[in-house]
Every structure is written in C-alpha cells, then in structure tokens.
Amino acid sequence: MARRKQRRKEGKVAIPTASMSDIAFLLLIFFMVSTTFRKEVGLKVILPEARATEKLTRTRDISHVYIGKDGKISVDDKIVSPDILKIAYARKVEEKPELIVSIKADKNVKYDYIDKVIEALREAKALRVVFATNYKK
Amino acid sequence: MGVLPKRKPPEEAEIPTASMADIAFLLIIFFMVTTVFARDKGLKMLLPEKQSETVKIKSKKIIDISINDAGQIFFNDTPVQNQMELKQKIEEEIKKDPKKIVLIKTNVEAPYNRMIEVLDIVKQLKVKAVALKSIRPEG
Numbered sequence: 001m002a003r004r005k006q007r008r009k010e011g012k013v014a015i016p017t018a019s020m021s022d023i024a025f026l027l028l029i030f031f032m033v034s035t036t037f038r039k040e041v042g043l044k045v046i047l048p049e050a051r052a053t054e055k056l057t058r059t060r061d062i063s064h065v066y067i068g069k070d071g072k073i074s075v076d077d078k079i080v081s082p083d084i085l086k087i088a089y090a091r092k093v094e095e096k097p098e099l100i101v102s103i104k105a106d107k108n109v110k111y112d113y114i115d116k117v118i119e120a121l122r123e124a125k126a127l128r129v130v131f132a133t134n135y136k137k
Numbered sequence: 138m139g140v141l142p143k144r145k146p147p148e149e150a151e152i153p154t155a156s157m158a159d160i161a162f163l164l165i166i167f168f169m170v171t172t173v174f175a176r177d178k179g180l181k182m183l184l185p186e187k188q189s190e191t192v193k194i195k196s197k198k199i200i201d202i203s204i205n206d207a208g209q210i211f212f213n214d215t216p217v218q219n220q221m222e223l224k225q226k227i228e229e230e231i232k233k234d235p236k237k238i239v240l241i242k243t244n245v246e247a248p249y250n251r252m253i254e255v256l257d258i259v260k261q262l263k264v265k266a267v268a269l270k271s272i273r274p275e276g
Binding site for chain 1: 154155157158160161162164165168172176177178179180181182183184185186187204243244245246247248249250251252253254256257260261269271
C-alpha cells in the first residue's frame with residue numbers, strides 16, 4: 001500500500017502546453033484563409049422578406065448588384081447604367097463562368113429597374129441569379 | 138586599470154513562449170467577437186438563355202399570375218385578395234397537373250416587393266418551372 005502511494009507522487013500528470021500555441025495559430029490562420037471579405041460598400045437597401053429564402057454556400061462565386069430605392073444600380077461601388085452593367089458582367093462571366101449574381105434590391109423599388117438588370121444579365125450570359133431576401137418570421 | 142573585472146559568461150537569451158498560446162487564443166477570440174456573419178441568402182433563379190427562337194408552350198400548361206401597376210395580384214385574370222388565396226389556387230393547379238409552369242407577369246410600375254411575394258409562394262410549392270415577364274404599357 002505504501003509503495004503504491006509513492007509511485008503516484010513521482011509521475012506528475014501534466015497536459016503538454018508547449019504545442020498549444022501552434023494549435024491556436026493554426027486555428028487563427030485557418031479562419032483567416034477561409035474568410036471572404038466583403039469587397040464593396042454597396043447601397044443602403046431594405047431587402048424584401050420571403051419564407052423560401054435559401055442560404056448560399058458558394059460565397060466566393062457571388063457578385064452583388066445593388067439597386068437602391070431611387071433605382072440607382074451599383075456594381076463594385078460604381079453607379080452604372082444597365083448597358084454598362086451588361087458589359088461589366090459579360091467580362092466577369094468570361095473570367096468566372098460559375099458566377100452567381102446576387103440582386104440586392106430595395107423592396108420598394110419599381111419592378112422596371114429589376115427587369116432591366118435581369119435583361120442585361122441575360123444578355124451578358126450571367127444566368128445564375130439570386131434575389132437577395134431576408135427570412136420572414 | 139590593470140585588472141579588468143572578469144566578464145560573466147553571457148546568459149542565453151530566450152524568448153518566453155509559455156504565453157504564446159494565450160496571445161494566439163486572445164487573437165482568435167477577438168476576431169470571433171468582431172466578425173459579423175453576412176451570409177448571402179435569397180431566392181435562386183436560373184435565367185433562360187437568349188435564344189433566337191422562342192420555346193412555345195401551350196397556354197393550358199401555364200399558370201398565369203400577373204401583378205398590375207398598383208400591386209394588385211391576378212390569378213388567370215381574376216383578382217386575388219390575399220397571399221393565402223393565391224397559394225391555394227396555385228396548389229390546386231399543381232395538383233391537377235404537376236407539369237404546369239408558372240408565369241409571373243409584373244407591371245414595370247409595380248413594387249419589387251410584390252413580385253418577390255409571389256415568387257416566394259411559387260418557390261414554397263414544388264413548381265416545375267417559373268418564368269418572369271414584365272408588362273410595359275407601351276407594349
């Protein structure tokens with residue numbers, strides 16, 4: 001009995017903390033690499049709400065088109081006309097065929113502007129489109 | 138002057154690494170707290186390609202929903218009071234023939250919100266295909 005007690009004292013149990021910083025930095029670097037930063041500021045829009053809202057997983061392939069309350073169209077923080085939008089997206093699709101265009105339009109905007117943007121995107125062959133919405137409660 | 142004081146052997150310089158883990162975790166926690174998750178979400182659509190010839194579909198196969206300039210919704214030319222009614226009507230049509238296609242015609246003066254409301258209803262039901270069209274007064 002006495003012997004057993006002694007053995008316990010000798011083998012002090014310690015969690016190895018030397019590699020802890022490596023683990024932490026690895027995590028840090030992983031998160032830094034996997035994060036995509038929002039490139040543009042965009043316009044201030046109130047998105048419409050929909051129950052069928054789906055999450056988008058392929059964040060890297062998404063490009064945003066903002067349509068403000070007054071019908072302004074913003075791409076990469078530049079106010080553009082539908083014609084310029086068409087040219088810009090034709091080039092983008094050429095670079096990245098799997099491009100997804102997220103249309104972030106204000107809910108009170110006239111459908112006219114949406115239609116013009118959709119038409120321009122169709123002509124630019126940017127066919128994968130998402131109407132950005134928020135979840136409806 | 139004659140006797141220089143004997144120099145001590147230089148101590149080995151060491152960077153203390155014991156607190157490195159704390160620093161790294163602190164950074165992680167800082168970034169976690171300051172990050173705002175802006176996940177993109179919305180209603181997915183695949184636009185039709187621009188083609189020289191148009192695909193003709195029998196009008197029997199089409200569920201016609203239109204939105205006028207005041208935002209009033211019409212189902213096959215009859216006005217619809219609320220969204221529930223519209224949903225029921227579409228559901229009935231789909232039950233009769235699951236191959237039916239929904240056509241949403243929106244007046245250019247109508248608010249975008251209305252069109253999304255209709256598209257939302259259509260998306261909730263399992264509809265084979267959705268088509269979008271705009272109505273321009275001048276034709």
